[in-house]
Amino acid sequence: MMEYSNRVKRLGLTLFELFSEALELKPSHLKDIDCAEEIFLLAHYFPSCPQPELTLRSSGHWDTSFLTVLLQDQVGGLQVFHENQWLDITPVPGALIINVGDMMQLITNDDKFVSSRHRVLPPKIGPRVLIACFFRQDHPPGTFKVYVPIKELLREENSPIYKDITVNDLITYQGSIGLNGVKALEHFKL
Ligand SMILES: O=C(O)CCC(=O)C(=O)O
């Protein structure tokens, strides 16, 4: 697990460089504001479900991270909401899935990167195993960094859309409303 998370952290450095360049910022910009600094790792185990139609699907949600790196096995079940429909993210051996999270949307001020809504269907044939690495701070309370839209991305017609918040503000609010199809980031709109 340590080896894997170290490799994901290394991958994160490259991803945040590419995202910085896509935003026409200097390559180290997102790293310099500590987006790549920490990961929170979750290992999911979904037991097989003989009658998935009788269960609740894991609700659609948006990750609170800057970016999330997912490693899924061959069982599948992940779906992303795109153009008003749920699309299967079919497993590809050896491939990772990168999700844009709410903190990335916040710092880019809705300009280029919007967090992806996704959900997971229960596996008919399982179990399903998935490792999720969230690039976000995971600190003791009170030590979270406040994030603001990146000023280089703000133009006259593009003033800040969100309040200045920490990822903990998002996580706490999301925890209070649950995964009920409401995007936590919306709550922090100015
Ligand atoms: O199980 C999956 O494929 C996705 C898990 C997920 O979305 C999450 O942990 O936030």
Ligand SMILES: [Fe+2]
């Ligand atoms: Fe997620």
